[in-house]
Amino acid sequence: MSDTVQVVSFKLGSEEYGVDIAQVQEINRMVAVTHVPRAPQFMEGVINLRGQLIPIIDLRTRFGMPRAEHTKNTRIVVTEIGTKRVGMVVDSVSEVLRLPVDHIEPAPEMITGVDTEYIRGVGKIEDRLIILLDLAKIISGAEKRELESAGADAAAVA
């Protein structure tokens, strides 16, 4: 058998996503998020995780999907990328999966709703498709977008 990767899979709308389990620190229920004014739109705010401030990204907004009401299934996936800790709001967490590496294909040219730059590949398990995310790209992209939106702010003020 070939190598496998372990991913935490979660849902946004009808699509299923996965992140490398090594980057997931913990999964929490939705808690009160403190809004940070003038932050980029997808930045939901900050939470207090046992004395640490963790920024929260709304993944739906990040991917350009419509926002959804939080339900009892809504979760915050706390990830650790390098030294940065970031929480991501997802609709629900499904399970931890073992994906054989040869079942992962490079990202197709066009995937609706998601820019391909932060897609590492698409994993196939039976008839399910798991979109594997590159978290570092989501964050660095987030920073880039923030600058752009700040630039738009400046233009609005001018």
Added chain:
Amino acid sequence: MSEFFDRSEFVQYFRDETDDLLQSIDADLLRLEHFVDTGAIDAELVNSLFRALHTVKGSAGMLEFTAVQQVAHKLENVFDLLRKDRMPLTEQCVNLLFEGRDVLTALVRAAVDGGEEPGGVEEYVERLDAFAGVYDSTAQAIEGPRSESDEEETLAPVDEEEVSAFEAEVARMLAEAQAQRREREAEAAAPVDADAAQAAVDAVFSNGSPAAAQPAPAPAAPAKAAVPETKRAVAAKNQTIRVDIDRLDLLLNLVGELVINRTRISDIATTLSRELGSNGRASDDLSALAKDLAESSALLARTTNEIQESIMKVRMVPIGQVFDRFPRMVRDLAKARGKEIRLEIAGADTDLDKTIVDEVGEPLMHLVRNCVDHGIEPPDVREARGKPRHGTIELNAYHEGNQVIIEISDDGGGIDVARVREKAIRIGAITEADRLTDREIVELIFTPGFSTADQITDVSGRGVGMDVVKKNILRLKGVFDVDSVPGEGTRFTMKLPLTLAIIQALLVRVAQELYSIPLDAVIESQRIDASEVRTVHGGEVITLRGQVVPLVRVGEFFRLGAPRDPDKVMIVIVGLQGRQVGLVVDSFQGEQEIVIKPLSDVIGRIAGISGATILGNGSISLIIDVHSLVAAAHGSGKVTRAEFSGV
């Protein structure tokens, strides 16, 4: 050898140890300089320099930092010649030694950080060789050729003597590192009755024979008594330990969690007592338990507070860490500028937070340079003015209430008001028509791009100084003032908070969110009638005791979409550098001591927010950055845009 030591640990140890040694070498050289051309010399001073370089050489050799080892060896050699009276102490010699110390510093840095070797080392070594060679060969001519082993020491590191010295060095560093570790472990593991153990040790050593020791008063004592004297000396030396600042911060975070949980427990205790009291059916046992819980939680609260305070105290370090580098700097600069300057330092043991000490170094350096370059006049000018030839720069630090005051003053010419005014007009900061008081003119030196130096020097006068200094001090939530009397001198005063991590804050509510405003910026809070708000040029203002104060509606600045109250307006008046702004909020929620935490860099810089804090109930309050709000209200359009885009 590599199997028995962890290299990275030793490199770290080497860096810390060598930093200390280089610092002491610098201080000793400054003292040595007083003996130049006097014919006399402080033998103990030269010996201490020799030993310091010997240690650097040994440690560097162990880690195979050959360049460091080589230069240290050459310098050590010079001190050897000095202490054996084979070389006179001349100015040229001292200058070469100072230079050598700097070359060594650069080499150590390059070796530790794995960077590139700094340039000019070979050239320096050649000069040093040429200089010392004269005396070396004289010595040889008198005493005959040096012994084999002496030669070997320079050339071949395989010499047996060198190897044994090298092994001794390894053993010494290992022993010290292990002693430190052991001490930490011992402290953690078993609280030994130190007095009793010490008494036993003393008894052993005073009687000269372990057999004569009294019956051990504590079980741990015999083991302690058997420790040979060398180890005892090491233990005595290591009364302080080095701790990574990150570990302290981690500890502080954990205590923060503890505080939150403590609050929760005391809430539970209160609720429990109330519930039991109200249903009246609680058994005596249960009531007693509830009372116990309440008492314990009160005790817990006290202990947690004490832990928090202790950790804050651990973060305090003496300002002397920064002051230490100035004697050398002033010496070099004064020489370069042909001035005679005496530097007097007071209050070097004044403690303040590590972060502030780190941040304040750069601004202080600018100011001291400024005093040397612009403050103190050349000796001839001073003499003509009836002053002593040598100028004096004073550095002074002391505590005042909750603040640390640092003063830098010189007895130089003072700030030339006429020239400042002229220059300010030339760079367009003011116009010919502006009527300013002398004080206001002096303040103009903080204008970006301002410099009155006639020529650009490498010391200061590049026009990047004073505005940056002021900005940095404001960033530390400090206050910066300048006082100058023409002909008598200039005094810079900075007032800094003791710590950056904990501040007093005024909590306010804006559109359902709680925000914290640092209390040091708050002048007063007021509730006024909506009709008192006027508009000037499209901006809202109020008149406060005859002064027009612009308003910033916090909810609108932060785009929180909160409706305005049609009747009353709650205003917090904040002031910075004499500029006032009224912040409009929804309600005041009282004062509180808060622990500042930075917002994650994933979020980036947000205009108007300087950080966040976690309140007693676990909720988060963002801290308002008064600077950017004041700038937004007062600044020109250009400044405001820069603030908004967060750059």
